Amino acid sequence: MHIAVLASHFGSTLQALLDAHHAGRLAVTPRLVISNNSGSEALKRAERAGLVALHLSSATHPGPGALDRAIVAALEAHGIDLVVLAGYMKKLGQGVLERYSGRILNTHPALLPKLGGKGMYGNRVHEAVLAAGERESGATIHLVDSDYDTGAVVAQVRVPVLPSDDAEALAERVKQAEKQLLIETLDALGRGELTLPS
Numbered sequence: 001m002h003i004a005v006l007a008s009h010f011g012s013t014l015q016a017l018l019d020a021h022h023a024g025r026l027a028v029t030p031r032l033v034i035s036n037n038s039g040s041e042a043l044k045r046a047e048r049a050g051l052v053a054l055h056l057s058s059a060t061h062p063g064p065g066a067l068d069r070a071i072v073a074a075l076e077a078h079g080i081d082l083v084v085l086a087g088y089m090k091k092l093g094q095g096v097l098e099r100y101s102g103r104i105l106n107t108h109p110a111l112l113p114k115l116g117g118k119g120m121y122g123n124r125v126h127e128a129v130l131a132a133g134e135r136e137s138g139a140t141i142h143l144v145d146s147d148y149d150t151g152a153v154v155a156q157v158r159v160p161v162l163p164s165d166d167a168e169a170l171a172e173r174v175k176q177a178e179k180q181l182l183i184e185t186l187d188a189l190g191r192g193e194l195t196l197p198s
């Protein structure tokens with residue numbers, strides 16, 4: 001099973017997948033990385049790993065539907081079976097959503113359906129968890145539909161919120177668990193031990 005990873009910025013989640021694959025712990029093959037950000041660390045990580053790294057954005061593809069079509073074309077050209085959004089900050093177009101319906105996953109650093117939606121990303125999520133006095137947080141892998149963070153949940157991991165936590169400390173704990181969850185989920189999919197909800 002060939003996967004594409006879409007990432008906007010740092011790409012530490014992408015790196016965790018690349019490392020797991022290199023170590024033989026990931027039964028899917030990362031083939032293609034797409035970023036909307038030409039200067040992203042994610043693209044550099046992909047290049048260093050010898051993957052195809054594409055900058056596709058509304059700057060490279062202006063005009064209605066052009067970016068959506070370019071993303072579909074790239075995914076098809078590289079024989080992609082499954083798309084993984086790992087810190088991708090843009091909404092996908094209707095073409096990709098339809099062509100890869102049921103085969104696009106996103107990872108979100110909270111226990112959806114709590115604390116998802118537009119604007120809920122990065123430390124804002126963890127600040128909201130702390131402000132709500134939650135005793136636990138976690139991460140969710142879910143199918144992507146046309147809204148933010150609303151598709152069917154595929155896997156979740158829980159982590160404790162400690163009394164001493166600030167947003168940074170909580171973010172770090174969630175990120176470690178999130179990466180492990182994503183690796184395990186993709187590995188299980190690749191091995192046929194897990195099937196995505198339809």
Ligand code: GRF
Pocket residue numbers: 007008009010011012013014086087088107108109121122175178
């Ligand atoms: C992850 O926590 C993911 O849930 C969120 O963005 C973060 C990605 O960070 N959507 P990085 O770019 O992989 O370092």
